[in-house]
Amino acid sequence: MTDREDTQHKTKIVQAGIGSDPAHGSVPPPLYLSSTYLWPSPSEKGEYDYGRSNNPNRTILADALAELDGGAGAVVTSSGMSAIDLVLNLISADDLVIAPHDCYGGTHRLLTHRAEQGRIRVAFVDQSDKAALDEALAKNPALVMVETPSNPLMRVVDVKAICTAAKSAGAITVVDNTFLTPLRLRPLDLGADIALQSTTKYINGHSDIIGGCVVAKSDDHFEQLTWWANAAGVTASAFDCHQTLRGLRTLALRLDAAESNAMAIAKFLTAQPAVTSVNYPGLPSDPGYDLVAAQQSGPGAMLSFEIAGGLEAATRFCQSLDVFGLAASLGGVESLICLPETMTHRGMAESARREAGISESLLRLSVGIESESDLLTDLAKGFSAI
Numbered sequence: 001m002t003d004r005e006d007t008q009h010k011t012k013i014v015q016a017g018i019g020s021d022p023a024h025g026s027v028p029p030p031l032y033l034s035s036t037y038l039w040p041s042p043s044e045k046g047e048y049d050y051g052r053s054n055n056p057n058r059t060i061l062a063d064a065l066a067e068l069d070g071g072a073g074a075v076v077t078s079s080g081m082s083a084i085d086l087v088l089n090l091i092s093a094d095d096l097v098i099a100p101h102d103c104y105g106g107t108h109r110l111l112t113h114r115a116e117q118g119r120i121r122v123a124f125v126d127q128s129d130k131a132a133l134d135e136a137l138a139k140n141p142a143l144v145m146v147e148t149p150s151n152p153l154m155r156v157v158d159v160k161a162i163c164t165a166a167k168s169a170g171a172i173t174v175v176d177n178t179f180l181t182p183l184r185l186r187p188l189d190l191g192a193d194i195a196l197q198s199t200t201k202y203i204n205g206h207s208d209i210i211g212g213c214v215v216a217k218s219d220d221h222f223e224q225l226t227w228w229a230n231a232a233g234v235t236a237s238a239f240d241c242h243q244t245l246r247g248l249r250t251l252a253l254r255l256d257a258a259e260s261n262a263m264a265i266a267k268f269l270t271a272q273p274a275v276t277s278v279n280y281p282g283l284p285s286d287p288g289y290d291l292v293a294a295q296q297s298g299p300g301a302m303l304s305f306e307i308a309g310g311l312e313a314a315t316r317f318c319q320s321l322d323v324f325g326l327a328a329s330l331g332g333v334e335s336l337i338c339l340p341e342t343m344t345h346r347g348m349a350e351s352a353r354r355e356a357g358i359s360e361s362l363l364r365l366s367v368g369i370e371s372e373s374d375l376l377t378d379l380a381k382g383f384s385a386i
């Protein structure tokens with residue numbers, strides 16, 4: 001993204017829907033809770049008729065999100081998971097879906113169980129392994145899902161290369177961009193057909209809404225997704241859209257602040273004797289650093305690190321912190337720590353966790369926008385406790 005585009009985006013997301021109230025001139029958009037709307041006549045419906053199909057708050061948010069990603073249109077859904085399930089409507093029964101072996105746990109569960117139901121076929125592949133990816137693409141997938149950086153190990157994959165290869169195999173390409181948002185990675189510009197996000201995380205940014213969005217590059221995909229979202233009723237509520245738009249306005253500021261804190265924390269962690277590894281692709285020593293420089297406008301604010309002393313030390317570390325809250329989820333203004341072994345990744349078999357490189361003393365941070373020195377002091381407290 002050029003600096004000029006970046007500046008325009010900042011202005012657009014701050015201004016989305018401002019001054020759009022024709023009734024009273026309210027500065028931010030009013031909240032339209034109506035489930036149903038008056039028809040001008042029995043043969044003529046207005047712009048809005050029924051809240052599942054359409055709602056002014058949802059439209060304003062969708063337009064802002066489509067603009068941010070540079071897509072033809074966006075569908076705003078009730079959660080990140082309903083956004084992912086919505087996309088599966090673009091393919092037919094028995095079609096093959098390729099997903100990253102280290103994708104979000106909820107995505108792994110949904111795809112696995114949809115496959116068990118016989119609705120789709122699924123193959124989980126290490127997409128950083130070119131030979132493994134090529135082998136999977138030779139099986140004619142209908143849809144290829146990409147997610148970067150991975151959770152919790154923060155491994156980065158080459159979005160453009162995967163989308164190009166998947167496209168020539170005839171697949172629809174879908175990027176789950178929850179960790180980075182379109183302010184850091186623009187999947188549609190890198191060749192993806194669809195960019196989706198859990199807006200629960202950075203877009204809303206205040207850990208008080210569950211939501212999702214799907215942005216389509218083409219009008220055709222946008223129309224199909226809109227049709228299915230209405231038919232299946234997975235659209236988001238007016239209130240959630242209103243709040244999410246409010247959160248979105250400060251996305252650029254929040255991301256800049258959180259990313260700057262994350263960089264300071266990553267450097268601090270690297271210097272700790274008790275830390276055995278730091279996974280943050282903003283560090284020049286990280287294997288993902290060059291790819292981040294090539295495809296992103298920043299590394300984001302998620303990181304993970306491993307400490308010596310096993311599960312006991314990791315547990316003690318988490319429990320001795322005051323500023324970092326012990327919780328799953330991410331992308332809020334407040335900093336959170338989690339222990340994937342017993343929290344976010346407990347649903348995975350232990351052998352699968354080890355194979356994926358997730359050790360019992362790996363800790364994941366969602367870095368917030370608090371003062372950098374308070375965050376560093378808090379982590380130092382954790383190290384004293386072990």
Ligand SMILES: *Cc1c(COP(=O)(O)O)cnc(C)c1O
Pocket residue numbers: 079080081082104106107147176178179198199200201210211212
């Ligand atoms: C949280 C998350 C989801 C699921 O979103 P929900 O809003 O919780 O349904 C999907 N993908 C990624 C990468 C996530 O972090």
